[in-house]
Amino acid sequence: MTEPDAIVIGGGIAGLACALALGDAGLRVTLLEQSDSLGGRARSCTAAETGDRIDLGPHIMLTEYRNMLRLLGQLGTRDRVVWQQQQLLTLVGRPHPVTVRVHRLPAPLHLLPSLLGVPQVSLRDLASNARLFWRVARLGRADALRLDDTSAEDCLRAMGVSERFIEWFWRSAAMTVMNVPLERCSAGALLGFFRYLIGTSGFQVGFAGEGLGDLFAPPALRRIETVGGSVRLHTRVVRLTGTDRAACGVRLADGSELRARWCVAAVPPSCLAPLLPESWAARHAMIGDLASFAPSPYISSYLWFDRKLTRERFWSKVWSPDTLNYDFYDLSNIRPGWSERGSVIASNIIHSQRAEHLSDEQIVAATVRELAEFVPEAEQARVVHARVHRIPMAIPAPYPGSEQRRPATTTPIEGLLLAGDWVRTGLPASMESAVRAGWLAAEQVLAAANRPRQLVCPLPPMQGLVRLVGGRAAR
Numbered sequence: 225m226t227e228p229d230a231i232v233i234g235g236g237i238a239g240l241a242c243a244l245a246l247g248d249a250g251l252r253v254t255l256l257e258q259s260d261s262l263g264g265r266a267r268s269c270t271a272a273e274t275g276d277r278i279d280l281g282p283h284i285m286l287t288e289y290r291n292m293l294r295l296l297g298q299l300g301t302r303d304r305v306v307w308q309q310q311q312l313l314t315l316v317g318r319p320h321p322v323t324v325r326v327h328r329l330p331a332p333l334h335l336l337p338s339l340l341g342v343p344q345v346s347l348r349d350l351a352s353n354a355r356l357f358w359r360v361a362r363l364g365r366a367d368a369l370r371l372d373d374t375s376a377e378d379c380l381r382a383m384g385v386s387e388r389f390i391e392w393f394w395r396s397a398a399m400t401v402m403n404v405p406l407e408r409c410s411a412g413a414l415l416g417f418f419r420y421l422i423g424t425s426g427f428q429v430g431f432a433g434e435g436l437g438d439l440f441a442p443p444a445l446r447r448i449e450t451v452g453g454s455v456r457l458h459t460r461v462v463r464l465t466g467t468d469r470a471a472c473g474v475r476l477a478d479g480s481e482l483r484a485r486w487c488v489a490a491v492p493p494s495c496l497a498p499l500l501p502e503s504w505a506a507r508h509a510m511i512g513d514l515a516s517f518a519p520s521p522y523i524s525s526y527l528w529f530d531r532k533l534t535r536e537r538f539w540s541k542v543w544s545p546d547t548l549n550y551d552f553y554d555l556s557n558i559r560p561g562w563s564e565r566g567s568v569i570a571s572n573i574i575h576s577q578r579a580e581h582l583s584d585e586q587i588v589a590a591t592v593r594e595l596a597e598f599v600p601e602a603e604q605a606r607v608v609h610a611r612v613h614r615i616p617m618a619i620p621a622p623y624p625g626s627e628q629r630r631p632a633t634t635t636p637i638e639g640l641l642l643a644g645d646w647v648r649t650g651l652p653a654s655m656e657s658a659v660r661a662g663w664l665a666a667e668q669v670l671a672a673a674n675r676p677r678q679l680v681c682p683l684p685p686m687q688g689l690v691r692l693v694g695g696r697a698a699r
């Protein structure tokens with residue numbers, strides 16, 4: 225077999241985006257994936273009971289996912305994303321649900337009319353965010369890193385945000401967007417995300433109109449193979465090989481070795497650590513830091529009901545000490561052609577340590593109870609099938625101190641590059657961060673191969689007041 229120019233380890237979104245870009249640019253690329261399917265955490269499978277394609281757990285995309293949408297555009301599947309139009313989401317809380325819309329107003333006023341309609345939040349509560357807004361609008365990378373060791377809860381209190389607004393908004397935002405409780409979230413990571421929320425108006429939420437992994441994995445595989453690359457499933461890398469200073473290939477679980485000038489490790493930190501020779505770990509602090517990335521686990525459920533429960537596509541519960549599931553989706557209202565079917569409800573228990581002791585049956589029962597808070601008919605309806613997926617890591621948790629440990633794409637080891645949602649992309653760990661990371665790594669390889677290409681879309685520009693106040697601070 226001819227030696228490839230580049231080996232990509234991991235067939236998740238980051239690895240596929242990277243391999244595709246390298247193959248498209250004329251490099252011989254080999255992608256190695258340990259499991260029997262591509263897509264990683266965004267993969268899809270067929271539910272045996274119904275034949276439906278479902279995901280590891282439900283995901284959303286945003287219109288601001290520029291890299292992800294460009295990738296889907298290249299693969300010809302971008303039009304299979306179903307967008308929510310003006311409505312962002314419905315928040316389920318007492319005394320009644322609130323529909324959050326993105327209004328046609330300059331940022332950050334685009335969210336204000338919805339927030340003014342929330343019974344738990346007064347004008348004074350909203351105004352208590354003024355100092356925070358000012359700080360966030362001017363937040364640069366160095367500033368975000370300075371705030372990384374602080375918990376987001378302490379930071380919001382220090383900025384004078386009212387307890388009621390922290391309880392109602394910030395606790396839910398930390399869980400649903402950052403995937404960790406507010407008191408365990410890095411202030412730098414949360415405020416970095418908040419800058420995008422208040423600095424870009426007009427964005428929409430979207431969902432895969434079919435299995436999420438089906439949007440990118442099969443077409444990426446076809447295209448990598450068409451340009452002469454190779455994708456090997458059931459192929460686990462056990463070690464990177466090389467000298468003290470340079471990577472030269474990989475050793476596989478069957479004992480064979482594969483050599484290449486560039487190796488891109490597009491795997492999560494917990495999978496990367498055991499691949500690195502001890503001499504590299506001893507020399508480079510970045511490698512030692514890998515052990516400190518903790519996972520945010522999820523429990524995702526899929527429930528098939530005997531009847532239609534709602535016309536809503538997507539809603540979320542607000543934080544409370546006993547909330548299990550946060551985000552709910554009715555796939556019968558999302559998937560084209562499913563509208564006449566009974567409801568297929570997908571939901572996520574985020575940072576799910578608090579539910580790990582529950583059996584699958586208990587999780588299903590609790591999910592139906594929480595569903596009934598929004599759709600009372602769920603209590604009367606019959607669950608025809610149910611699946612519970614226990615996912616050890618949805619993303620690496622953005623606990624205090626984690627943001628500064630996110631490594632760059634290039635490493636001190638020549639020929640070794642890192643990709644994956646968790647590397648330093650300027651974005652929270654997400655599908656968008658994964659594509660960006662894959663393309664950042666591909667840009668480095670292509671530059672070194674004298675085939676430079678601009679692949680990565682720039683981060684969305686700030687608009688409105690955030691742009692005025694912040695200028696170029698965050699660049």
Ligand SMILES: Cc1cc2nc3c(=O)[nH]c(=O)nc-3n(C[C@H](O)[C@H](O)[C@H](O)COP(=O)(O)OP(=O)(O)OC[C@H]3O[C@@H](n4cnc5c(N)ncnc54)[C@H](O)[C@@H]3O)c2cc1C
Nearest residue numbers: 234236237238258264265281283284461495644645654655
């Ligand atoms: C339930 C759930 C809900 C989520 N919701 C959202 C959401 O709403 N929006 C959003 O943007 N993101 C969401 N995410 C996060 C998103 O799925 C991830 O950020 C993204 O898929 C990460 O892609 P990746 O390529 O970086 O890593 P991965 O998908 O983890 O890919 C890594 C791949 O490497 C392979 N691998 C590991 N070790 C080896 C080895 N030694 N040899 C060979 N192969 C190896 C793995 O099998 C895997 O296929 C969610 C995740 C989950 C699980």
